Amino acid sequence: MTPANPQRWTRKDLLGIAELSAAEIELILDTADSFAEIGERPIKKVPTLRGKTVINLFFEASTRTRSSFEIAEKRLSADNINFSTSGSALEKGETLVDTALNLQAMAPDLVVIRHGHPGVPHMLAKRLKAGVINAGDGAHEHPTQALLDAYTIRRHKEKIAGLKVAILGDIEHSRVVRSNIHLLRKLGAKVTVGGPRTLMPVAMETMGVEVAYTLDDAIRDADVIMMLRIQLERQGRMSFPSVREYFQLFGLTTERLKVAKEDVIIMHPGPMNRGVEISSELADGPYSVILEQVTHGVSVRMAVLYLLSGVHEETV
Amino acid sequence: MSGLLIHGGRIIDPSQGLDGAFDLLIEDGAVAKIDGAIKKPKDAETFDASGLVVAPGLIDIHVHLREPGQEYKETVRTGTMAAAAGGFTGVACMANTDPVNDNRSVTELILSEAVRWGYARVHPIGAISKGLKGEELAEIGEMLRAGAVAVSDDGKPVMNAELMRRALLYAQHFGVAVIQHAEDLTLTAAGVMHEGEWSTKLGLPGIPGAAEDVMVARDIILTEDTAGRYHVAHLSTARSLDMCRRAKAQGLRVTCEVAPHHLILTDEEVAKSGFSTNTKMKPPLRSERDREALVNGLADGTVDCIASDHAPHHADEKDVQFNLAPFGILGLETTLSLCLDRLVRPGILSLPRLVELLSTGPARVLNLPGGTLKAGSVADVTVFHPDEEVTIRAAAFRSRSRNTPFDGWTLRGHPVATFLAGRRIEV
Numbered sequence: 001m002t003p004a005n006p007q008r009w010t011r012k013d014l015l016g017i018a019e020l021s022a023a024e025i026e027l028i029l030d031t032a033d034s035f036a037e038i039g040e041r042p043i044k045k046v047p048t049l050r051g052k053t054v055i056n057l058f059f060e061a062s063t064r065t066r067s068s069f070e071i072a073e074k075r076l077s078a079d080n081i082n083f084s085t086s087g088s089a090l091e092k093g094e095t096l097v098d099t100a101l102n103l104q105a106m107a108p109d110l111v112v113i114r115h116g117h118p119g120v121p122h123m124l125a126k127r128l129k130a131g132v133i134n135a136g137d138g139a140h141e142h143p144t145q146a147l148l149d150a151y152t153i154r155r156h157k158e159k160i161a162g163l164k165v166a167i168l169g170d171i172e173h174s175r176v177v178r179s180n181i182h183l184l185r186k187l188g189a190k191v192t193v194g195g196p197r198t199l200m201p202v203a204m205e206t207m208g209v210e211v212a213y214t215l216d217d218a219i220r221d222a223d224v225i226m227m228l229r230i231q232l233e234r235q236g237r238m239s240f241p242s243v244r245e246y247f248q249l250f251g252l253t254t255e256r257l258k259v260a261k262e263d264v265i266i267m268h269p270g271p272m273n274r275g276v277e278i279s280s281e282l283a284d285g286p287y288s289v290i291l292e293q294v295t296h297g298v299s300v301r302m303a304v305l306y307l308l309s310g311v312h313e314e315t316v
Numbered sequence: 317m318s319g320l321l322i323h324g325g326r327i328i329d330p331s332q333g334l335d336g337a338f339d340l341l342i343e344d345g346a347v348a349k350i351d352g353a354i355k356k357p358k359d360a361e362t363f364d365a366s367g368l369v370v371a372p373g374l375i376d377i378h379v380h381l382r383e384p385g386q387e388y389k390e391t392v393r394t395g396t397m398a399a400a401a402g403g404f405t406g407v408a409c410m411a412n413t414d415p416v417n418d419n420r421s422v423t424e425l426i427l428s429e430a431v432r433w434g435y436a437r438v439h440p441i442g443a444i445s446k447g448l449k450g451e452e453l454a455e456i457g458e459m460l461r462a463g464a465v466a467v468s469d470d471g472k473p474v475m476n477a478e479l480m481r482r483a484l485l486y487a488q489h490f491g492v493a494v495i496q497h498a499e500d501l502t503l504t505a506a507g508v509m510h511e512g513e514w515s516t517k518l519g520l521p522g523i524p525g526a527a528e529d530v531m532v533a534r535d536i537i538l539t540e541d542t543a544g545r546y547h548v549a550h551l552s553t554a555r556s557l558d559m560c561r562r563a564k565a566q567g568l569r570v571t572c573e574v575a576p577h578h579l580i581l582t583d584e585e586v587a588k589s590g591f592s593t594n595t596k597m598k599p600p601l602r603s604e605r606d607r608e609a610l611v612n613g614l615a616d617g618t619v620d621c622i623a624s625d626h627a628p629h630h631a632d633e634k635d636v637q638f639n640l641a642p643f644g645i646l647g648l649e650t651t652l653s654l655c656l657d658r659l660v661r662p663g664i665l666s667l668p669r670l671v672e673l674l675s676t677g678p679a680r681v682l683n684l685p686g687g688t689l690k691a692g693s694v695a696d697v698t699v700f701h702p703d704e705e706v707t708i709r710a711a712a713f714r715s716r717s718r719n720t721p722f723d724g725w726t727l728r729g730h731p732v733a734t735f736l737a738g739r740r741i742e743v
Contacts, residue, residue, distance in 0.1 A: 018517075097635050117637040118519045119591030126590075138639075139519030175519060201516040202524075 009307040013125040013132040016141035017182035025183060029151050031303035032296070038075055039298055049078035052109040052309050056082045057099075058135070059115040064270055064294065065135050065145070069112050072301035078110075078309075096120065100127045109309055113137075131308040139173050144304055145269055146179035148297040150187065152289055153224055155296070156265050161188030166218045166260075168250060169228030169277055170199045170239075176228060176269045181207050194218025195228075195250060198239045215250050222260045226267045227252055227277045243276050253279045257287070265289045319343045320738050321356050325365025325699065329372055330672035331688035340370055342695040345737035349691055363740070365699055368732055371671045372689050373405025373696030375678040376648060378470070378549055378573060378623035381407070381438070384425060385414025390628035390716045392426060395648070396435035397714035398626070400741040402648040403731030405436055405696040406679075406686055407626075411443040412471035418443035418454035423462040435741055436734070437696070439465040439684060444483045444494065448472050451479070453486060460490045465682050468495035470549055473531055475501060480535060484544030493547040493571070493682060496535055498556065499599065503527035508639055510583040510600040518587055520638065523600050525553040532556040536563045539570055547681060548572040550625045552599035554609030561618045571681045573623040574610050576654045577645060581721065582607050586638075593634045593641035594721040597627065611664055614673060621677035624651045628717035646720045649713050653706055654722065656729025660702070667702065695738040698731065706730040714743055 007023040017025070038044055054073045058066050066082070073080040094102075103111060104127065112133045113121050118140035125132040136142040153160055165184050167177050171193050184191050185208050193204060194212040204211050212218035219225050230246060240246045257264065266278070266287045274280045282288060323339040327350060339354040340347065356362060376399065382390035390398075392409075399407050409426065411417035417426065423440045430438035442459035444467045446452050456467055467487060474480040474496060487494045504527045509515050511522025532548055536559055539546040551557060551572040563570040577597065582604045586595045595601060613619040624647020634641050655674065659665045665673070675698070679687025686696045710723040734741045 095632070095635070096637055115637070117639040119638045122590050123637060137519075141519070178517070178519060202511055202522070203513040203516050206513040207517060 012308070013121070014143055014304055014308060015121050015125060015132065015134045017143045017146050017179045017186070018141065020186070022186045025147070025150070025186060028147055028300065028303050028307065029154060031307060032151055032299040035302040035306070036296070036299040038302070039295070044075050045077060046075065047077045048306060048311060049073070049076035049309055052078045052311070053107070054078045054080045054110045054112065054305065055103060055108045056080060057103070057111055057113045058082070058084045060085070060136070062114055062135070065114065068294070068297040069135060069301050072298050072305055075298070076302055076305055078305065096123065097127065100124050104128050104130070110305060133304060133308060136175050139175050139178070141179045142175040143179050144297070144301055145176050146183040147304070148293055148300040149180055149226065149267060149269070150183055151296045151300050152267065152293045153265070155292070156289065157223060160184065163189045163223040164192070164221055165189050165224040165226065166192045166194060166222040167226045167228065168194045168215065168218055168252070170230055170234070171195050171204065171228070172199045172201045173231065174228050178207070180226065181209055192218050196240055215252070215256055216259050219257070220259045222264055224265055224267065225252065225260060226269070228269065229271060230273055230277050232273065232276070247276055251275070251277060251279065252282055254281055254285070257282065267293055270294070318738070319357050319360030320363065320735070321354060321360050322363045322365050322370055322697065322699070323354065325368045325370040327370045327689065328668050328671045329689040330668050330676045331372065332690055334689070335668050340689065340697070342735070342738035345695055347689050347691050347693050347695050350689060363699070363733070367701070368699050369667065369702050371698050371700070372675045373686050373734060373736070374403050374652065374674045374698045375406040375684060375686060376404050376624050376626065376651065377408040377621065377678045377682050378575070379407040379409050379626040379648065380412065380628065380644070381409040381426070382628055383413060383429065384422065388716070389630055392429035392438060393433045393435070394714060394716040395626070395628070396430060396433055396438060397743045398648040399436040400734050400743045401714045401731070402650070403652045403698045403700055403734060404648060405698060405734050405736055406439060406684060407436055407648070408439040408441050408465060408682060410441055410468060410470040412448060416443050416448050417441070417459070418446050418448070420455070420458045420462040423459045423464050427463045434736070435743060436736065437686070439682065441465060441470070441495065442467045444469045444474055445479060450474055450476050453479070453482060456486060457490060460492060465684060466493045466495055466547070468497065468549065470495060470497045473497050473499045473501065477534060477538065481538045481542060484538055484542040484546060488544060491683070493545045495547045495549050496531065497549050498528050498531035498535065498551070500527045500530045503530065508596060509586050510602050512583055512603050514583040514587050518591070520586070525555060525602065525606065528553050528599055529555045529559070532559050536568065536570060539563070539568050545569045550575045550578070550599055550623070551619070552578045552602050552606060552610070554606045557609055557613045557618060561613070564618065571620040572618070573621045573681070574614065574619050575625045576622060576647060576651050577721070578602060579607065579610055579614070580654055580658050585721065589721065591638045592721065593636065593638055594645055594719050596638060596641050596643055597625070597645050598643040611659070614659065614665060615669070619673065620681050622651065622655060622673045623678065624648055628715055629719050631718055634719050644719070646713065646715055646717060649715060650708055650720060650722045652700060653708065653727040653730045656702060657727035661728055695735060697735040699733040700731045701729060703728045704730060
């Protein structure tokens, strides 16, 4: 195991990976290690965040991320409450600033936010005394996803430094790819992104990655392959002509996996489109760590909630 | 006979190649003479311009006064006060009011409000198309007769090439420029910032430089075929600038303006400011390469004038998520200081060239009175301090809005006084 991390957590918010240091990332991952075991107990609950209030504010549909945060909060004994777009004041025309002020008036300790627009968690963080955790802002960042991905990789590989990681699919609209690039680069991995040119944003190489336009080029000698969800509604809208053609060009199959390393692991942030970006055979096969990612998501989010809540300071 | 002697200053008048220590005598609202040491006429008032620069009144040919219809953002009164405070004696205001300035009565309303308050000259720009819909020509002749000085659908591009061709033809009856907000909306789509490194990093939908370039290219072709008179509003890309440069060399009647924010800030500012909506405008803050090209365009004469695209928006409208915020920032009360500090002080532009870009140039582009201190011309004068330190304070703006990315900036050089037909404007 990694030696105890000397770095203390000092940030109020977790808005993205871009601003974190490698030491801060490792602190979260190491902290997650100590929480992982709780999920294996018959009584999956510790009193760590007792008396803390966490608000989960989801402006965009989410099953996995939201349940993961909720479970993490409950396992830490926090009091949590969920707001989602439907039926909330936002649908009645309330501005985001007013929503923030109203939340602040209820004195939460932490706010977990998912929003379709980049920068919204940053906007809230400036106005809230509570710590803000970005659970995905548009195509910008999804820091806890990148952290759980790194945690999963660490479970399978000696270390992240030196690994070759390929990320494939709709790069342009993916927050997962951006957070992962920041994180993997900070920890010393080599990252290649791949996908159709119509879904590749301009100047991608300024993020410190290699860009490949064929599946084979992207995954050659890869230690880790991350598949991104293809949003089916983009089909026929100038991004790619059909799912059929997409799968022919960029769908990951057992046959095509041969150019990767023998001990490659396959990841997916979910939800998956079987037969679009990945064949079912691979998704359920021995290389896949997709469900492990979900399990580790809870531990990593417990670690983030714990560090941001400040209780580790209070007990010192 | 009323008189005013502005003495002891450095007079810069690019229209007559003048730059030196002179006195300026104004009589009956017109420039009487400029000379080494003018003896004060008996009844004349005086203004001591020692240590200051005296220039023909600055003119901003791209301003949104928001009246009629959006008086909560700005009015003719507050907008012209902002102009005077910023050293401008004249502004040309865009037609995207509510109702649109696509007919004589709106033009007349704007002009009557301007005369009523008297803080600055206002030159309305009429719409090219009825309702800015881009479908049929507005009554351009009627508006021009009522006092409009040019036509533009600014805020929206004229997407329909045939309508643009017709506008370039029809405007020639009146000798006015057709001003284009050059943007191909099919390329902009849902874009909210410049498409490049920073839109990619921030995950924000981009507006490619090509959105501007394809429109400028199309319009230059139409200008050539119609022998029209074409002006590019808020030009923001290196490639559009190049196309203007070539069109000019070819002898076409093409001019362009550049906004101060495009000369000073780049797309990186969106990230540095933490998604501040005061970094959101159209065209968007471009790349460093574009910015450098524009600055070079000022120096080499390709750019005809600096215009601020003063676009007031209420704080409530701007205090929302970046994607949803309206495009635009204020300009009237920051332009002069920004240009002095960021363009003249580093030696990119000479002081006379800056005065040309802010006064003589814009007057020439729209064929407006002013922009000169030649004897007999209207005595619109701006006096400014060339290098005294000032801090931008949005809270103290005369404008009704506060949307500026420059709040708190400390700059050297600032406006001191404006005179409209020889009358000192107090705001």
